Amino acid sequence: xxxxxxxxxxxxxxxxxxxxxxxxxxxxxxxxxxxxxxxxxxxxxxxxxxxxxxxxxxxxxxxxxxxxxxxxxxxxxxxxxxxxxxxxxxxxxxxxxxxxxxxxxxxxxxxxxxxxxxxxxxxxxxxxxxxxxxxxxxxxxxxxxxxxxxxxxxxxxxxxxxxxxxxxxxxxxxxxxxxxxxxxxxxxxxxxxxxxxxxxxxxxxxxxxxxxxxxxxxxxxxxxxxxxxxxxxxxxxxxxxxxxxxxxxxxxxxxxxxxxxxxxxxxxxxxxxxxxxx
Numbered sequence: 001x002x003x004x005x006x007x008x009x010x011x012x013x014x015x016x017x018x019x020x021x022x023x024x025x026x027x028x029x030x031x032x033x034x035x036x037x038x039x040x041x042x043x044x045x046x047x048x049x050x051x052x053x054x055x056x057x058x059x060x061x062x063x064x065x066x067x068x069x070x071x072x073x074x075x076x077x078x079x080x081x082x083x084x085x086x087x088x089x090x091x092x093x094x095x096x097x098x099x100x101x102x103x104x105x106x107x108x109x110x111x112x113x114x115x116x117x118x119x120x121x122x123x124x125x126x127x128x129x130x131x132x133x134x135x136x137x138x139x140x141x142x143x144x145x146x147x148x149x150x151x152x153x154x155x156x157x158x159x160x161x162x163x164x165x166x167x168x169x170x171x172x173x174x175x176x177x178x179x180x181x182x183x184x185x186x187x188x189x190x191x192x193x194x195x196x197x198x199x200x201x202x203x204x205x206x207x208x209x210x211x212x213x214x215x216x217x218x219x220x221x222x223x224x225x226x227x228x229x230x231x232x233x234x235x236x237x238x239x240x241x242x243x244x245x246x247x248x249x250x251x252x253x254x255x256x257x258x259x260x261x262x263x264x265x266x267x268x269x270x271x272x273x274x275x276x277x278x
Contacts, residue, residue, distance in 0.1 A: 026089045026092075027089035028273045028278070029081070030082055032269070034083070035265075035272075036079060037062050037266075039262075039266030042261070042263035044062065044259075045259030046256060048252075049259055056139045058140040060138060060139050063079075063126060067130075076130035077127070080127035080130050084127075086119040093112035139239055141238075144237040148223065148232040161223060162223075165222075165223030167220070169217050169220035169221060171216050172217030173213065175213040176209065179208070187272070188271075188276060207261050208268045211262055214261075215258065218241055242258065
């Protein structure tokens with residue numbers, strides 16, 4: 001029998017520790033932090049829909065709103081640390097594999113590594129904002145326009161921007177399909193939930209997933225249009241993408257529905273923090 005491919009006892013112990021209570025705590029803290037951001041963005045977008053929004057409906061606006069609350073600085077530091085936990089969890093899944101039968105496949109590990117890099121950047125911006133150094137204060141719209149402009153200045157930049165836009169659209173469709181198929185059931189400890197709780201979690205998972213899918217797809221369309229017209233200013237960040245829904249024939253009611261979906265996704269993230277298998 002070939003034994004060289006089998007993990008050594010020491011490696012198994014390291015893996016158990018890495019996937020143990022520390023990583024579990026980091027994952028649940030990260031999911032909670034993600035929920036807070038989506039919840040705040042949804043509330044800000046709802047205020048815009050009803051004509052009472054003065055802040056950007058994106059991460060920068062959410063951080064500013066949180067900072068204005070009592071003990072805002074403490075809340076911001078807690079949020080940044082929670083997002084660090086999200087990055088640690090994703091790194092552990094990239095190294096050791098995720099739960100589930102296909103959790104150790106290369107595509108899952110690569111996705112976890114990309115997610116880790118993303119949350120490192122998000123956590124850094126939140127911690128810089130909490131420290132008062134200005135990080136995270138730029139709107140998503142300004143960041144998107146600057147990134148698109150720099151990309152278009154590169155050789156074959158328009159093609160790269162167009163491909164990125166198509167990728168964002170595809171990601172939006174994938175998110176929507178996963179939500180409609182309720183694939184998150186595979187990640188939840190559904191046996192520990194009452195029937196009523198399972199129903200409520202489905203409402204938040206489905207509604208939140210569809211809203212995020214719609215925003216991703218529309219944002220991707222704006223990126224593709226910017227590439228076709230060679231106009232980086234056509235790119236829209238989260239705030240402008242959300243506001244664009246109010247410019248449709250459905251008016252602010254469509255924006256309100258999408259904003260409510262972001263609130264639902266925030267609540268869904270809280271449910272994942274409680275019942276997700278880690």
